[in-house]
Amino acid sequence: MSEQMLEILKNGIWETLYMTVVSTAFSYLFGIPLGVVLYITDKKGICQNKIINFVVGIIVNMIRSVPFLILLVAILPFTRFIVGTTIGSNATIVPLVVAATPFVARMVESSLKEIDFGVIEAAKAMGSSVGQIIFKVLLPEAKPSLLLGGTISLATILGYSAMAGFVGGGGLGAIAINYGYYRYQGEIMWITVALLVVIVQLFQEIGLHLARRVDKR
Numbered sequence: 001m002s003e004q005m006l007e008i009l010k011n012g013i014w015e016t017l018y019m020t021v022v023s024t025a026f027s028y029l030f031g032i033p034l035g036v037v038l039y040i041t042d043k044k045g046i047c048q049n050k051i052i053n054f055v056v057g058i059i060v061n062m063i064r065s066v067p068f069l070i071l072l073v074a075i076l077p078f079t080r081f082i083v084g085t086t087i088g089s090n091a092t093i094v095p096l097v098v099a100a101t102p103f104v105a106r107m108v109e110s111s112l113k114e115i116d117f118g119v120i121e122a123a124k125a126m127g128s129s130v131g132q133i134i135f136k137v138l139l140p141e142a143k144p145s146l147l148l149g150g151t152i153s154l155a156t157i158l159g160y161s162a163m164a165g166f167v168g169g170g171g172l173g174a175i176a177i178n179y180g181y182y183r184y185q186g187e188i189m190w191i192t193v194a195l196l197v198v199i200v201q202l203f204q205e206i207g208l209h210l211a212r213r214v215d216k217r
Contacts, residue, residue: 016171035108087168151207
């Protein structure tokens with residue numbers, strides 16, 4: 001393998017890590033509030049509201065039901081409006097966040113549902129406000145599960161970022177498409193696949209380690 005290709009792979013790794021980590025961070029920034037809203041407005045939630053729960057749930061499910069490549073193409077005008085371009089790593093982050101936020105919201109909702117309802121009832125009995133229950137009971141209690149969900153989200157977003165290579169996205173996905181597929185360099189394709197597997201495994205091990213450290217049960 002030439003030095004030029006090694007440099008391309010090196011840049012591809014950094015671009016993939018950049019897209020994945022930044023997209024995951026923004027997805028959780030938007031996804032955690034959505035997941036909390038879905039949980040607390042549910043029929044057994046602390047702020048039951050069928051209308052809000054229904055509307056938010058419909059929006060989340062609608063976006064989740066759209067395949068990523070179709071979503072990526074459909075929101076190209078929005079991507080161009082946000083970052084000024086539709087190609088490259090920065091442009092790929094926009095559809096990644098849009099696609100991953102509903103997924104994260106459902107992951108957060110699922111994590112919150114694992115909490116023993118007795119803990120919430122105890123907090124309510126002590127006169128805790130809704131905000132106090134959310135920030136001092138729900139999120140801290142769900143932290144191990146949220147971290148495990150984060151590793152799943154990272155792997156999912158990493159897969160999305162690789163698919164973005166078909167439409168000008170950066171990272172290892174673009175290298176696999178441009179060199180492995182279009183130029184028939186099979187060894188490059190397999191190298192990028194192996195690198196993606198290694199990155200996913202690293203994310204998984206880091207997430208599991210952090211989850212074990214914060215789990216006090």
